[in-house]
Amino acid sequence: MFEPRPAALSVTCTLVSILLIAACTSRPPPRGGQPGGPPGGGSPGGQATSLNGGQVARPIALLFTGMDTGHDYAIGPAELTAGISAEWAHLPVSARGTVPAVAMSDWAETALGNPEALPNHIAFDVNLDGQVSEEEFRTRLTDEFDHLDRDHDGLLTRAEMLMDVPLRSQGGGAGMPGGGRPPGGGGGRPPR
Numbered sequence: 121m122f123e124p125r126p127a128a129l130s131v132t133c134t135l136v137s138i139l140l141i142a143a144c145t146s147r148p149p150p151r152g153g154q155p156g157g158p159p160g161g162g163s164p165g166g167q168a169t170s171l172n173g174g175q176v177a178r179p180i181a182l183l184f185t186g187m188d189t190g191h192d193y194a195i196g197p198a199e200l201t202a203g204i205s206a207e208w209a210h211l212p213v214s215a216r217g218t219v220p221a222v223a224m225s226d227w228a229e230t231a232l233g234n235p236e237a238l239p240n241h242i243a244f245d246v247n248l249d250g251q252v253s254e255e256e257f258r259t260r261l262t263d264e265f266d267h268l269d270r271d272h273d274g275l276l277t278r279a280e281m282l283m284d285v286p287l288r289s290q291g292g293g294a295g296m297p298g299g300g301r302p303p304g305g306g307g308g309r310p311p312r
């Protein structure tokens with residue numbers, strides 16, 4: 121007759137416990153990467169379109185940031201007025217004192233980083249005559265400024281230029297390389 125010795129059972133249980141603890145502690149810590157997302161942006165074909173949370177700024181915010189001549193990280197009414205005048209001076213103003221709406225895309229490509237960035241030439245050309253007047257240009261940019269100035273104190277801060285990016289619904293939590301098994305660190309003999 122063989123009866124199990126309590127001492128042997130205890131050793132076996134302790135060994136299993138240690139293995140379980142090792143499995144829990146051997147998970148690599150997240151190194152600043154988002155779970156489920158490649159840290160280096162290595163997804164094939166996709167790039168910045170895979171935003172998931174965080175904050176972004178609209179292209180128009182880039183323009184307003186450049187108007188901060190006082191370097192206090194906020195744009196006031198005087199800076200806005202002077203900044204719009206400076207931008208208007210960059211545009212190919214015709215003898216009529218207007219800019220062809222189609223020329224606005226060239227300005228947008230330079231000033232906003234993309235010829236299709238908003239506000240586009242359609243947004244500027246309020247009366248739809250194919251021309252953007254200085255008044256139309258100034259009114260539109262002032263409206264954009266007022267829209268971003270959330271607390272309506274006349275100062276556009278960096279925080280007001282940022283927008284939250286919604287979190288996408290997370291898929292499965294799986295994806296741990298190795299399937300959650302402890303990496304064979306030796307001594308992984310299956311108990312009998």
Ligand SMILES: [Ca+2]
Nearest residue numbers: 245247251252
């Ligand atoms: Ca117009």
Ligand SMILES: [Ca+2]
Nearest residue numbers: 269273275276
């Ligand atoms: Ca403000």
